[in-house]
Amino acid sequence: MVESAATATRPQALDAAAGRAGRYRWVIVGLLFAATAINYIDRQMIGVLKPTLVAEFGWTETDFAAIVFWFQVAYAIGYIGFGRIVDVIGARLGYAVAIVIWTAGHMAHGLATGVTSFAAARFGLGIGESGNFPAGIKAVTDWFPQRERAFAIGLFNAGANVGAIITPLLVPALVLWFGWREAFYITGIFGLVWLAAWWAIYRHPTEHKSVSAGELAWIQQDPADPVEKIGWAKLLTVRETWAYALGKFLIDPIWWFFLFWLPGYLFERYDMDLKTFGLPLAAIYLISDGGSIFGGWMSSRLIKAGKTPNFARKATMLVCALAVTPIWFAQGIDSVWGAVLIIGLATAAHQAFSANLYTLPSDVFPRGAVGSVVGIGG
Numbered sequence: 001m002v003e004s005a006a007t008a009t010r011p012q013a014l015d016a017a018a019g020r021a022g023r024y025r026w027v028i029v030g031l032l033f034a035a036t037a038i039n040y041i042d043r044q045m046i047g048v049l050k051p052t053l054v055a056e057f058g059w060t061e062t063d064f065a066a067i068v069f070w071f072q073v074a075y076a077i078g079y080i081g082f083g084r085i086v087d088v089i090g091a092r093l094g095y096a097v098a099i100v101i102w103t104a105g106h107m108a109h110g111l112a113t114g115v116t117s118f119a120a121a122r123f124g125l126g127i128g129e130s131g132n133f134p135a136g137i138k139a140v141t142d143w144f145p146q147r148e149r150a151f152a153i154g155l156f157n158a159g160a161n162v163g164a165i166i167t168p169l170l171v172p173a174l175v176l177w178f179g180w181r182e183a184f185y186i187t188g189i190f191g192l193v194w195l196a197a198w199w200a201i202y203r204h205p206t207e208h209k210s211v212s213a214g215e216l217a218w219i220q221q222d223p224a225d226p227v228e229k230i231g232w233a234k235l236l237t238v239r240e241t242w243a244y245a246l247g248k249f250l251i252d253p254i255w256w257f258f259l260f261w262l263p264g265y266l267f268e269r270y271d272m273d274l275k276t277f278g279l280p281l282a283a284i285y286l287i288s289d290g291g292s293i294f295g296g297w298m299s300s301r302l303i304k305a306g307k308t309p310n311f312a313r314k315a316t317m318l319v320c321a322l323a324v325t326p327i328w329f330a331q332g333i334d335s336v337w338g339a340v341l342i343i344g345l346a347t348a349a350h351q352a353f354s355a356n357l358y359t360l361p362s363d364v365f366p367r368g369a370v371g372s373v374v375g376i377g378g
Contacts, residue, residue: 022212033156036157043071045183050064051264074122074124077130095202096199101124104124111181133358137358146309150300161288165289168282169278247357254350287347
C-alpha cells in the first residue's frame with residue numbers, strides 16, 4: 001500500500017514505449033470528460049435558475065439552502081455506496097447505474113412544485129451524481145499507468161468546468177425559448193445519449209479489441225497489485241485513507257459554495273440578470289478548466305523529471321493552496337471582470353489541487369480498493 005521508491009525512476013525503454021503505444025485510452029478520458037460535463041450541467045442548473053425560481057415560488061435564502069443541503073446529504077451517502085459498488089461490479093456497470101439515477105433525478109426537477117419536491121429531486125440527483133468520480137477514477141486507474149493518471153484525471157475533471165461554462169450560456173436560452181421545466185427535460189437527454197455511448201464503447205482494457213498489445217503493455221507497466229482483498233474495516237485503519245478524506249473534507253464545501261452561490265452573487269453584487277451574467281460565470285469556469293489540466297500536467301511532468309509521485313502530488317498541491325489566497329480581496333473589487341480574475345484564480349487552483357488529490361488513492365492503494373477510498377473521502 002505504500003508507494004515504492006522505485007517509481008522515482010523509469011527505464012528509458014518506457015519513454016520509448018510511450019511513442020509506440022496506442023492512444024485508445026484517451027478515448028476513454030473523452031467519455032469521462034463528457035460525463036463530468038453533463039454531471040455539472042445537471043448539478044449547476046439550480047444555481048443558474050435560482051433567481052427565476054425565487055421569483056416564481058417566493059423562496060428565501062434559507063429555502064434555497066435547504067434544497068442544496070439535501071443534494072449534499074444524498075451526495076455524501078451515495079459517494080460511500082458507489083465507491084464500494086464500482087470496486088465490486090466495475091466502472092462500466094457502476095457508471096451506467098449512476099447516470100440512470102442522476103438523469104431521472106435531474107428530469108424530476110421539471111415536475112417539482114415547491115421546496116419539498118425540489119429537495120426530493122435534488123436528493124435523487126445527488127445519489128446518482130455521487131457515482132461520477134468514484135467510477136471515473138476507477139476507470140482511469142484501470143486504463144492508465146501511474147505516471148499518466150493525474151493528467152488523465154485533470155483532463156476529465158476539466159469536464160466539470162466545461163459543464164459549468166455551458167450551463168449559464170445554454171440554460172437561460174432554453175428558459176426563454178421553452179420555460180424552466182422544459183429546460184430540465186431537454187438537458188436530461190444528454191445523459192441518455194452518453195449512456196448509450198458508454199455502454200457501446202467502454203470495456204476493461206484487457207477485454208477491448210481496440211487496445212493494441214503495445215498500449216496494453218504501457219497501461220500495465222506498474223507492479224501488479226496484491227491479490228488480497230481489502231475491506232472497509234481495514235481501509236479505515238490506514239492513515240492514507242484519512243489523509244485523503246481530510247483533504248476532501250476541507251476543500252469540497254468551498255467548491256459547493258462557488259457552484260451554488262456564485263450565480264446569485266453575480267446577480268446581486270453586480271446587478272446582473274439572466275441575460276448578462278452568463279459570460280462572467282463562463283469565464284470563471286474556463287479559467288478553472290485551465291487549472292484542472294495544468295495541475296494534472298504539473299505533477300505528471302515532475303514524475304517524468306524523476307521525482308516520486310509522492311513529491312510530485314504534494315508539491316503541486318502546495319502551489320495550488322497558495323494560489324487560492326488572493327480570493328480574500330474579491331469582495332472589495334467593484335469591477336465584475338476584476339472579480340472574475342480573482343475568483344477564477346481561486347477556482348483554478350482548487351481544481352488543480354483536486355485533480356492531484358483524486359489521484360492519491362490510485363498511487364497508494366491497490367486497484368480493488370480505489371473506489372472505496374474515493375467513496376470514503378467523498
